[in-house]
Amino acid sequence: MRRFNVTGLCIPEEDYMVDISGKIGQIRQLIDRRSYFTINRARQYGKTTTLNELCKVLANEYIVISLSFQGLGDEVFASSKLFCQSFVKQVVQALQFTSTRADYLEEWDDDSITDFGQLNRHIAKMCEKEKLVLLIDEVDRTSNNRVFLHFIDMLRDKFLARKAKRDYTFHSVILAGVYDIKNIKLKMINEGVYTPTPTEGKLYNSPWNIAVNFDVDMSFNPAEISTMLSSYEEDHKTGMDIAAISEEIYSYTSGYPFLVSRICQYIDETLGKDWWTVIGVQNAVKMLLVEKNVLFDDLLKNLENNKDLYDLIYDVLITGTPRTFAFGNPVIDIGYTYGIIESDKQFNRVAISNRIYEIRLVDYFISKDEASQNKRVANILQRDVVHDGKFDMELCLRKFADHYSEIYNKTDKDFLERHGRLLFLSYLKPLINGQGFYHIESQLTDLRRMDIVVDFGRQQFIIELKLWHGQAYQAEAYKQLCGYLESKHAEMGYLLTFDFRGEGNKERKAEWIEVDGKRIFDVMV
Numbered sequence: 464m465r466r467f468n469v470t471g472l473c474i475p476e477e478d479y480m481v482d483i484s485g486k487i488g489q490i491r492q493l494i495d496r497r498s499y500f501t502i503n504r505a506r507q508y509g510k511t512t513t514l515n516e517l518c519k520v521l522a523n524e525y526i527v528i529s530l531s532f533q534g535l536g537d538e539v540f541a542s543s544k545l546f547c548q549s550f551v552k553q554v555v556q557a558l559q560f561t562s563t564r565a566d567y568l569e570e571w572d573d574d575s576i577t578d579f580g581q582l583n584r585h586i587a588k589m590c591e592k593e594k595l596v597l598l599i600d601e602v603d604r605t606s607n608n609r610v611f612l613h614f615i616d617m618l619r620d621k622f623l624a625r626k627a628k629r630d631y632t633f634h635s636v637i638l639a640g641v642y643d644i645k646n647i648k649l650k651m652i653n654e655g656v657y658t659p660t661p662t663e664g665k666l667y668n669s670p671w672n673i674a675v676n677f678d679v680d681m682s683f684n685p686a687e688i689s690t691m692l693s694s695y696e697e698d699h700k701t702g703m704d705i706a707a708i709s710e711e712i713y714s715y716t717s718g719y720p721f722l723v724s725r726i727c728q729y730i731d732e733t734l735g736k737d738w739w740t741v742i743g744v745q746n747a748v749k750m751l752l753v754e755k756n757v758l759f760d761d762l763l764k765n766l767e768n769n770k771d772l773y774d775l776i777y778d779v780l781i782t783g784t785p786r787t788f789a790f791g792n793p794v795i796d797i798g799y800t801y802g803i804i805e806s807d808k809q810f811n812r813v814a815i816s817n818r819i820y821e822i823r824l825v826d827y828f829i830s831k832d833e834a835s836q837n838k839r840v841a842n843i844l845q846r847d848v849v850h851d852g853k854f855d856m857e858l859c860l861r862k863f864a865d866h867y868s869e870i871y872n873k874t875d876k877d878f879l880e881r882h883g884r885l886l887f888l889s890y891l892k893p894l895i896n897g898q899g900f901y902h903i904e905s906q907l908t909d910l911r912r913m914d915i916v917v918d919f920g921r922q923q924f925i926i927e928l929k930l931w932h933g934q935a936y937q938a939e940a941y942k943q944l945c946g947y948l949e950s951k952h953a954e955m956g957y958l959l960t961f962d963f964r965g966e967g968n969k970e971r972k973a974e975w976i977e978v979d980g981k982r983i984f985d986v987m988v
């Protein structure tokens with residue numbers, strides 16, 4: 464019986480899988496054009512599974528050499544001799560699991576190759592009459608090494624010589640990993656693990672500047688997710704609404720392969736077959752958000768280890784500082800490489816790549832804030848705002864207004880302007896914990912506003928947090944909120960405004976108003 468797999472390679476015979484034939488077809492086109500390229504995506508993004516399926520498709524026309532640098536010890540990269548010998552042995556081992564002719568396999572297995580010159584000539588001989596495709600997975604696991612760069616340089620030089628009809632080499636080369644190999648030399652120089660030789664001088668040219676752009680979208684769109692659910696439905700006959708569930712899964716994951724499969728796995732193995740519903744997806748998301756896994760560990764580790772990246776994500780999620788998305792900015796590049804951020808495309812601003820990351824990261828910032836500020840929610844428990852399983856958002860906001868004026872009215876104004884919204888999120892989190900969650904619409908967040916969507920059971924609340932910037936802007940805030948409510952097909956919303964004017968000018972209120980046919984609970988603190 465097949466299952467949802469989130470640990471390593473997926474194969475159709477054992478695992479429920481998204482139909483990625485469209486993606487494979489796009490990659491096949493690059494290979495047929497004899498292109499060299501890199502597939503660099505974040506961890507657990509389906510690279511290994513994609514390469515495995517690609518090998519099957521290519522087998523009828525090409526000899527495919529599929530290697531992985533994962534698990535290779537540093538000793539393999541200690542010298543050119545050891546690397547060249549190891550590379551040949553890996554090729555021979557890989558070809559043993561293909562339909563390669565025995566005599567051709569024996570010809571590959573040459574123990575006399577001890578340097579890159581000999582390896583260069585050996586590759587030319589083996590590629591003269593055969594179309595070989597070289598795939599190397601986890602190629603960045605050992606990238607901090609000069610020997611590796613020599614190997615990449617050799618492949619590039621052979622590619623250029625082939626174009627000039629002066630050499631034979633691999634038909635196509637695909638290097639897969641997290642980091643972009645095209646910029647690996649400059650990355651190594653900046654990290655202090657690579658020193659150019661005197662002959663290189665200051666020419667930090669990429670050793671992989673021959674690579675074409677890889678523009679295949681590796682995430683799963685709702686239609687693709689539905690192909691996996693359809694396979695499951697054929698086996699289990701649950702009666703699920705495949706389209707609705709696919710859309711709901713996508714709304715939380717933005718198609719991140721691990722997150723998609725993990726949600727499905729929770730429903731199948733933990734919640735049960737009756738939970739293939741929109742509510743079931745939400746419950747699976749709740750379970751996913753509190754688990755400890757390698758993906759989330761890496762997510763937070765990458766922030767802890769990079770202050771600039773930490774500050775970028777904090778600004779985008781918490782303070783609402785707009786940050787332009789531009790490749791070439793090192794912090795943008797690394798955040799994109801790790802799969803944490805993307806461009807919102809409409810305004811070309813930094814946005815968090817999916818809602819699950821948004822929720823997890825905000826919880827992380829709240830936890831750090833609680834530890835540093837040592838503050839607790841005062842005089843309010845979940846039972847005060849939850850009655851018969853329903854969350855009373857109006858009462859929650861009224862109590863927050865009282866709590867805020869009690870605790871923070873004498874706090875430094877600059878601190879509140881930067882962290883006031885985090886204070887509300889810290890206040891809200893324990894009240895919905897266990898039964899609900901919230902996420903920040905980072906694409907809509909800026910210095911003046913933050914849109915939060917709170918899901919509690921079957922209830923959904925839309926809250927806009929904003930800073931006071933004058934009466935004219937306040938009127939505009941009502942219209943913005945109404946527009947957002949309309950896009951969500953909601954009739955009711957909540958507006959929480961932080962007013963940092965002097966005490967004599969401050970306005971305190973908590974009242975229902977009607978704007979453009981929408982009911983808004985308007986709170987100012």
